Amino acid sequence: MIPPGPRLPAPVQTAWFLNDPIGFLTRCHRRYGPVFTVRFLGFPPEVYVTTGELADQVYRTDQGGGKAGEARRDFLEPLVGVHSVLTLDGDAWWQHRKLLNPPLRARQVAGYHDEITRIAAARIATWPLGRPFTLRERMQEITLDVILQLVFGIRDAGRLDRLRVLLQRLMEASGTMSVAMAPPKLRDRMARVPVTPYARFLRVRAAVDAILFDEIARRRAEPGGTDVLARLLETEMGDQEIRDELITMLLAGHETTATGLSWAFERLLRTPDVLDRLPDDEPYLDAVVKEALRLRPVVYEAPRLLDAPLRLGAYEVPAGWYAGPSIPLVHHDPVAFPAPEEFRPERFLDGGPHRSWMPFGGGRRFCVGAQLALLEMRVIIREVLRRLELSVTDQAPEARRLTGVTLSPAKRARVIARARTLARTT
Template sequence: MVSVYTSVYDVRISTWRQSMIPPGPKLPALVQTARFMAAAPGAFEAYHRRYGPIFTVRYAGFPPEVYVTTAELAEQVYRTDQDGGQAGAARRDFLQHLVGAHSVLTLDGESWWRHRKTLNPPLRAKQVAGYHDEIAAIAAEKIATWPLGRPFALRDRMQEITLEIIIRLVFGISDTGRVSRLRALLPALIRTGGSMQVAMLPDRLRGPAARVPITPYAKFLRLRTAVDTILFDEIRRRRGTTGGTDVLGRLLGTGLDDQEIRDELITLLIAGHETTATGLAWAFERMLRMPEVLERLPDDDPYLDAVVKEVLRVRPVVYEAPRLLGSPLRLGGYEIPAGWYAGPYIPLVHRDPAAFAEPGEFRPERFLAGHQNRGWMPFGGGRRFCVGAQLALLEMRVIIREVLCRLELTAPDQAPEARRLANVTLAPARLTRVIARARTPARTE
């Protein structure tokens, strides 16, 4: 009798617990993972239609993740940054082999704050404004090498520009031999280190994989050693000198040791290079399909700034910003258990009608009034808000202007490019195919 009573009671408790958890697909975690890899972002839109503004997705090998799709719920998640929401822990498994153990991306708590305090000052708007002319010069130099009259993938060309910006303005490296060596090594390091075979390799298999030279992990280690040799050498050499307006120069006097500085330099590369290039690719993908927008550029500065912000709203590059919860979180009428992930699904938050009037319309004017919209979160939010946001926005404005002054771009196919999952980003499926023609005469600023 007692045992019957107990099991009925258990079922009730477990049903009650279930009802405290946001709904979501019932398929096995492995199937949900496969669907995510094959069909995101469409899968999230389908979950949103079916389950509403908060839903649970399960990935094989990870704690469940609760996604929210309104600005108000997203703010509540970001508030956990004050008391136990861990953004670092949510990224560690995928990134630590690349960025090391002392990275602002993967740290939490006191040690995160110690690093964040040193990175904030050199990346503030006022400081990065000093890079304007150098960014323009780097862009002009690269644009001059673009092919004319035949289609090419703009995202790859943008990556060459943003990589050069990191090498010269963040790492502060100008020696031509080292610059060209890094140009070859860094994309290979990111590609190999970001591949599934390396990023998802379980810890216990890393030792054996490292001993077999043909494995992707062994290749990754060789690339990392080659890059580290250059970076450590540069850090030691620069310690003997003073100043420098590049980010490395500004980190040298902050009390971080050589290993910590190396980890932060790689962090800025990993977080800042592909993201900004993809933002630029989306900017052109959108603008080339809207002649009325292109017409007002590049001369109208406030409008250019508003276009960049609207592009990042309608095509956010990073789709999520999860926190690993240190304690249970009450959210949208549910209770999310400690040890689960919670975070905004940014593309849908950006379509929240409570935050943006007519969210389906491309309307840069909504950013012209100058006031910040709390629903706009291409750079995340809370205390973990992207430290490089001001540099990214400056790069986008300056590079768009440099391109438009020199070239006339057209899209060979007017159909919009679909969104394709690439690591933590959503990129244009065809990497923004364009055809360039010289603008004669080139416009001057």
């Protein structure tokens, strides 16, 4: 039996979801239970699950099939290329994944602590005081710098400036619907007409690639360094493969972390009891980061494209369909997280992460940058709070807005900052 779901036509389900993703999925959950089918326009049906246990069953398909890469390929390949862990599957995926894992392990990224502190401090010093501004963009400046300096290993100030501008343009150009959603054949046609968004995207991509290939050549000539690129250059990967993985880490790693940080502040500034315990209580800071990612997960789903039918309790999901957790709903399971609406970092103080905590997905495709993201979030929250007193202009929680595969604060985490006068300046 196929999991139940709304009978509304696919265009109506799609429009409802785009307009109110959490409301739509919550309603489906209430009406149909923990496993339900949604139909989006232009895609195979998608089965969502809402408990950690069911999510584990889906992630187990990573062992033999479950093509997470193919699920993302069409819309990501123009940007990340054909050699990216995001879009590869099977042996080709594993060949790359096992090379990316070691430099991004907790022990390795711990060595970046002081440099992240330095990058954050330099940016925070430029924030406006005494007038409202939005944290989302400011956080993205920091997380972009982290990727460019600690992952790509770029130190030259002029080159950093040029890349920042180009990458901003590249992200904007690749985000336009015509690039992300156009079928490959249409893309090929658009590439030949210089005024189309796709042709513009290709020009910016070529400019970024020229810098990256030059950087790779320079570093091959002078080996060494502590950045992730240094480690990738020691592997058997070719230049194009390394370029593709660098862009992959950039794409997967900087907006997500910036959005996670924006949500952490959005919640913290509306929960004074929690804020008061920061930033010097390290275990509590770690729990705050985990609780922020639970209550406001950045990525709302991590689906698998099934290459064999999947049994989920009484249901069977056909091959060729998507299946995966609705991460916000799994994180709201009251059995796993009592009083799920409340921002309560204490729940993460004893013991390791809960099986139902999955802001970074799961299975073998679990986010390769999770340890770097968690470290960045801890360090950046601490550095902000040590230097500034933040407040909000409006106590009402910010709504969740869908941008691509992420949910971000609708007002981009609007705050006012003042220089800190008391304590917290250790």
